[in-house]
Amino acid sequence: MADVARPDGDDPFVEALAQLIIPMGMPPIAARIQGYLMLSPAPLTLDELVAGLGISKSSASVAARLLERYGVVQCYSERGTKRVRYGVAERCAGFLAEQARFIGAMASLLKSTAQARPGADAAARLADMGGFYQRVHDALDGVLNEDEEGL
DSSP states (O other): OOOOOOOTTOOHHHHHHHHGGGGGGGHHHHHHHHHHHHOOOOOEEEEEEHHHTTTTHHHHHHHHHHHHHSSSSEEEEESSSSSSSEOOOOOOHHHHHHHHHHHHHHHHHHHHHHHHHHTSHHHHHHHHHHHHHHHHHHHHHHHHHHHHHHH
């Protein structure tokens, strides 16, 4: 395969994206790989990710598998070899779907706790917060479902 122009591992976008998604629970190396792949014109091997980002191969492998599980990257096998390439997924929605599940679980916990403690001073506050989290979950889930149907 012809060598493709690779993004710069120190690109400000890679670091800015990492700073945005690390607080959401994305491991730092996975966040940097996601940004790097978003800039790449073609899927990359682990060796290319390692060279471009200056990370260890084992860290790159673990992070790439996590990103694949989240639906952020797709894995492409090379015919006749065991080598794989990783490319960014169309929408990277898997990580957002994971966040939506977390938000839904938070809504359920808050609402059920409010119902289980109706006389508690915090019950109304927990119920309001649970309702808010439920609306956020429903909105995010709706967008993700619309996007799936549109693809």
